[in-house]
Every structure is written in C-alpha cells, then in structure tokens.
Amino acid sequence: MTHHIDVGSVLKRTVCDLYSNLVTRPTGAAVRREIEHVVSGLDVPSLTVIDFSQVGLLDFSCADEVIGKLLHAARRRAEGIECYFLVRGVRDHHLEAIEAVMERYGLAVIVESHEGTWHVVGALDEGMRRTLEVVRARGCAEPEALAADLAEPADVLQASLDRLWRRGLVMRLATGYVSLQSLL
Amino acid sequence: MTTVISVPPSLDDETFEQVIEQLAPLPAEQKILVDARHTRWASPFGLTALLTVAQTRAERAAFAGPETDDTASYWQRAGFYRHAEELFEMHGHVPRGRNDPGESNVLLEITPVAKSDDVHDVVDRIQTRAQAILVHELNLDPQSTMRFAMTLSEVCQNIVEHAGRGGWVAVQSYRYRQRLGRRVVVIAVCDAGVGFRTSLESTPAWKPKDRWDDAMALEDALIRGVSRFRETGRGQGLAGVRRYVGRWDGKLSIRSGTARIAIVPSWDDAVPLAEHLPPFPGAQVQITIPERLEQR
Numbered sequence: 001m002t003h004h005i006d007v008g009s010v011l012k013r014t015v016c017d018l019y020s021n022l023v024t025r026p027t028g029a030a031v032r033r034e035i036e037h038v039v040s041g042l043d044v045p046s047l048t049v050i051d052f053s054q055v056g057l058l059d060f061s062c063a064d065e066v067i068g069k070l071l072h073a074a075r076r077r078a079e080g081i082e083c084y085f086l087v088r089g090v091r092d093h094h095l096e097a098i099e100a101v102m103e104r105y106g107l108a109v110i111v112e113s114h115e116g117t118w119h120v121v122g123a124l125d126e127g128m129r130r131t132l133e134v135v136r137a138r139g140c141a142e143p144e145a146l147a148a149d150l151a152e153p154a155d156v157l158q159a160s161l162d163r164l165w166r167r168g169l170v171m172r173l174a175t176g177y178v179s180l181q182s183l184l
Numbered sequence: 185m186t187t188v189i190s191v192p193p194s195l196d197d198e199t200f201e202q203v204i205e206q207l208a209p210l211p212a213e214q215k216i217l218v219d220a221r222h223t224r225w226a227s228p229f230g231l232t233a234l235l236t237v238a239q240t241r242a243e244r245a246a247f248a249g250p251e252t253d254d255t256a257s258y259w260q261r262a263g264f265y266r267h268a269e270e271l272f273e274m275h276g277h278v279p280r281g282r283n284d285p286g287e288s289n290v291l292l293e294i295t296p297v298a299k300s301d302d303v304h305d306v307v308d309r310i311q312t313r314a315q316a317i318l319v320h321e322l323n324l325d326p327q328s329t330m331r332f333a334m335t336l337s338e339v340c341q342n343i344v345e346h347a348g349r350g351g352w353v354a355v356q357s358y359r360y361r362q363r364l365g366r367r368v369v370v371i372a373v374c375d376a377g378v379g380f381r382t383s384l385e386s387t388p389a390w391k392p393k394d395r396w397d398d399a400m401a402l403e404d405a406l407i408r409g410v411s412r413f414r415e416t417g418r419g420q421g422l423a424g425v426r427r428y429v430g431r432w433d434g435k436l437s438i439r440s441g442t443a444r445i446a447i448v449p450s451w452d453d454a455v456p457l458a459e460h461l462p463p464f465p466g467a468q469v470q471i472t473i474p475e476r477l478e479q480r
Contacts, residue, residue: 021307023337024300025345057307057330059337060424064417072416093330100420 002047002183003038007066008054010034021057028065035070044082045171047183053089053114063097064104072105075168084168086180087121088112095121108167110180118181120169128169131160135170139182186246189237191220195230197372197437197470201461203237208462212242218272221251228354228372229470231264232294235352238271239376240465247272249279257281262354263293291317291355291369298350303340306353307333314369317357321367323476324432332369332473335428338421339373339469346383346412347466351375364451366475376466380405380440387412398441399459406438406445425471434473440466449474 011019014034015027022028039048050067052058058066067087074083090098091114102108102122110132111121118136120129134149135141143158150157161177164170171178189206192199203218210216218237220226226234238245247268250256259265260279269278291313295306314332318324336355343351353373360368381401384390393400404410406426409419429436429447437446437454444458451474 016301016304019304021304021333021337023307023334024303024341026300027304057311057333057337059307059334059341060420061338061341064420068417069415091330092327093334096331097334097424100424101417104420105416 001043001045002049003042004049004051005035005038006051006054007031007035008052011055020055022052022055022062022066023057023059025061025065028062029069031062032066032070035066036073039074039083042083045084045173046082047084047086047171047180049086049088049184051088052091052094055089055094058094058097060097060100063094063101067098067109068101068105068107071102071107071109071168075107075166081166081168084171084180086110086112086184089114108169110169112181124167124169128160128164131157132164132169135161135164135177136179136181138179140173140176140178142176145176186215186217188217188219191218191223191234193222194225195220195223195234196227197229197233197439197468200230200233200468203234204462204464207237207240207464212240214241215243215246216241217246217248217275219248221248221276223250224252224255226255226259227358227470228262228294228356228370229374229468231259231262232352232354232372232374233468235264235267235271235294236374236376236466236468238268239349244273245271246275248275249277251276253279261293262290262356263295267294267296267352289317289357291357292353294352294354296350297340297343297353297373297375300341300344303337303344306340307337310336310355314355317369318473321357321475322369322473324473328432331428331431335425335471336371338425339371339471341421342467342469343373343375343377346380347375347377349375349377349466351377351466360472360474364474366477368472368474370473371471372469374466374468376464379466380438383412384410385412387414397443397459399443399445399457402438402440402443402445403457406436406447429471429473432473432476434471436472437470439464439468 014030106123108122108124143154146157147154165172256279315329357369381398411418433449442461446454448454
C-alpha cells in the first residue's frame with residue numbers, strides 16, 4: 001500500500017544524473033510525469049511518500065510542477081481520492097515553495113521536515129487541523145471515539161473527517177479514518 | 185553613416201537610460217557604434233544590458249570598450265568580452281585572459297540564458313560562492329543562500345518562458361557608496377525579447393483593457409501575479425522574488441518597453457512606477473540585496 005519515491009533519484013534518472021536541484025518547469029514536469037507513472041501502477045488505496053531529502057534547491061516553478069500539479073490532478077480525478085501522498089525530507093527553503101504552491105491551489109499536504117516533525121502545509125481551517133492531529137495521535141479513529149477527545153458532536157466530526165478524506169489527508173477504510181503517518 | 189552611442193562614465197540601471205534615449209529615435213537598420221571608451225565603471229545591469237543593445241540592431245553594431253586598463257580588465261573578468269565579441273564588431277583593444285572570476289567580487293560572470301539547462305547551470309554555479317558572500321560579507325542568514333538561488337532561478341526562467349530569445353544574467357557584489365555606503369549583492373537579468381506586454385497579450389483569448397500599456401503589464405505581472413499561462417500555479421515565480429526581496433530589505437526593479445516598476449526599500453528613492461520612458465525591447469531585471477547592519 002505504501003510506496004516510497006526518492007525525488008532526487010527520479011531527478012537524476014529522468015532529467016540529468018548531474019542535477020541535484022529541482023529548478024525550472026521542464027525539469028519539474030519530467031519528475032512529475034515519472035511520479036504519476038509510478039502511482040498509476042499502484043493498487044488502490046495507495047500511499048505514496050514523496051521524499052525530498054536528496055534534493056538541493058526547490059524553486060517555486062518546480063514545486064508547482066512536481067507537487068502542485070500532482071496533487072491538483074489527483075484530487076480532481078474521480079479515483080484520485082484513493083491515491084494519498086505524504087511529503088518527507090523537507091528543509092525550510094523547500095517548505096517555502098511548497099507552502100506557496102499549496103496556498104495557490106487551495107490544497108493541503110502533510111509534510112515531514114528534515115528534522116522529523118510532521119505538520120500540515122496549505123489551506124486547512126483550524127477545526128480540521130485539530131481533528132487531523134487527533135487522528136494522527138490515535139492512528140485510526142471513528143467520529144464517535146473522537147467526540148470525547150475534541151468535545152464536539154459526532155456528526156460534526158463525521159463531516160470534518162469526510163472533508164479531510166476528500167482532501168487526501170486521512171485514509172477512509174472499513175476500520176475507520178486512518179492517519180497517513182500510521183501507515184509508514 | 186554610423187551613429188555614435190555614448191556610454192556614460194558610470195553605467196548602471198539609471199544611467200543606462202541615457203543609452204536608451206540615444207537609441208530610441210534610430211531605426212534598427214541604422215549602424216551604431218557603442219562608445220564605452222570613457223566608461224570607468226559598470227554594474228552587472230549595465231554590462232548585461234549593453235549586450236542586449238546588440239540584439240536589438242538589424243545592422244551589426246560596433247563597440248569600443250573602456251580605455252582604462254582596470255575597467256577593461258574588470259569587464260573581461262566579468263565575462264563581458266566573451267559575449268560582446270560574438271555580438272559586436274569590436275573596435276580598439278580587446279583584453280584577453282582568463283574569464284575565471286577568481287578572487288574578485290564576481291559571483292557569477294555574465295552567463296547566457298536561453299534554455300532550461302542554462303538555469304540549472306546558473307543555480308549550480310552560484311550556490312558555493314553565494315554562501316560565502318551572503319553569509320560572511322553581507323551578514324545574511326545562512327538560509328538566505330538557498331532562497332537567493334531560488335530567486336535567481338525564477339528571474340532567469342522568465343527569459344526561458346517568456347522572452348522568446350536568449351538573454352544574460354550576472355551576479356556581483358560590491359560596495360554601494362552612492363546610496364547605502366554598504367556592500368550589496370546585485371543580480372541583473374536582461375533580455376531583448378518580447379517584453380512583458382507582448383508576453384501577456386499572447387494569452388489565449390486575451391482582450392485589451394481600457395488602459396493597457398507596458399506599465400499596466402508590469403503591474404499585472406509583478407503585483408497581481410498574472411501570467412500569459414492560465415494554469416493555476418503560474419505567476420508564483422515573481423511573487424516569490426518579491427517576498428525574498430522584501431524580507432532582506434532589497435530592491436527589485438523591472439524595466440520593459442516604456443515602463444519600469446520597482447519594489448523600493450527605504451534606503452532608495454526610486455519611483456515605484458516610471459512610465460513613458462524611451463522604448464527598449466525585452467525585460468531588464470535588477471535585484472539588489474544589501475548588507476545587514478544589525479547583526480554586526
């Protein structure tokens with residue numbers, strides 16, 4: 001279910017083996033196409049970890065091509081909801097580009113920094129952030145179980161969890177709503 | 185008959201207007217001699233913009249370089265002559281020697297930018313030297329180095345994506361006595377391509393607004409993040425450049441066609457939007473990042 005993509009390796013394999021910086025749109029588009037190709041061959045539901053730890057620079061244009069267009073397309077496709085993404089190995093300067101792109105598209109993605117801390121980047125209201133944090137702490141949760149933690153009615157939490165699911169931030173399985181990080 | 189275009193003694197983004205004023209009334213077929221014999225100093229903007237002058241001429245322009253050895257030698261080390269010899273009919277002494285910037289303040293010698301690979305090359309080359317200059321001489325945060333390279337990448341990509349022809353980039357560090365009395369690092373990216381207005385007019389289904397000119401096009405691109413491409417993620421590059429420049433109290437100016445727009449810091453007195461300038465093709469971008477004083 002979980003697949004790891006080392007973006008630095010994809011860059012060297014698909015564009016130029018001398019490159020370690022993700023800059024320019026053609027470079028970003030080539031890397032994204034390779035990621036899309038890999039993801040399209042995975043059984044769903046799938047979780048793809050996009051790892052930037054071997055990437056030097058990530059400029060805004062390339063972040064748009066790699067992350068922005070990838071997530072935008074995944075969320076727009078009918079079956080896209082079954083393709084989930086986490087971003088790892090992100091340094092501060094990567095984060096700035098990813099944040100700008102997520103804001104532009106009105107999307108959000110869960111990111112692990114290079115130091116190992118997780119946070120959500122992009123457009124997400126405070127209530128959904130709280131719900132997401134509790135799901136992460138529990139690993140898997142149903143609305144009724146979260147109601148006590150968050151002191152909110154179960155139907156409100158159900159709606160909140162569904163919105164998180166539609167945005168690709170939690171996985172919905174028969175057992176409940178599952179934190180993406182718990183699948184690593 | 186050849187028309188002599190006099191290059192001012194000190195050539196930068198402001199005094200380059202004197203060059204443009206002389207060029208503006210001339211047809212492209214008019215033979216010109218760009219006379220820089222009495223020029224003593226040139227900023228990276230001045231040097232890269234001089235190269236674009238050659239691109240604007242239908243008749244191969246002639247060029248006479250600085251008579252002062254120091255100046256000529258500096259221009260040579262900055263990479264100017266390597267490109268000038270391909271573009272101009274050279275007159276007078278042409279200095280020879282290594283283009284390696286060595287210990288000078290040339291962070292990136294004048295480098296052509298025409299395709300995506302050129303941007304990779306520029307970014308790869310700038311990072312090591314930028315780290316040393318930005319952190320140790322300009323007292324900027326070490327994190328600023330990567331963001332500086334991101335900024336450089338985005339402004340270079342404007343040529344690849346929008347200009348329709350190649351241009352040049354140069355990065356230098358020097359003491360900016362005239363306004364600041366401190367060190368600055370300056371990025372200059374100049375091309376003689378289609379310019380912002382024509383680029384935006386090429387947007388599918390584009391319709392002219394009530395007011396539409398070079399100044400409006402610059403405002404659309406820099407302030408409102410408009411791009412000729414309609415995809416959602418477009419227009420972020422210049423927005424990112426603005427954020428970087430603002431964070432480090434820098435100055436950004438873009439001249440295109442008959443207008444120049446600027447993000448002006450408190451230490452500078454440029455007008456935010458200059459209109460009705462003499463026309464010049466393409467886009468000429470300058471970013472100035474000053475030394476930080478408070479960390480001293």
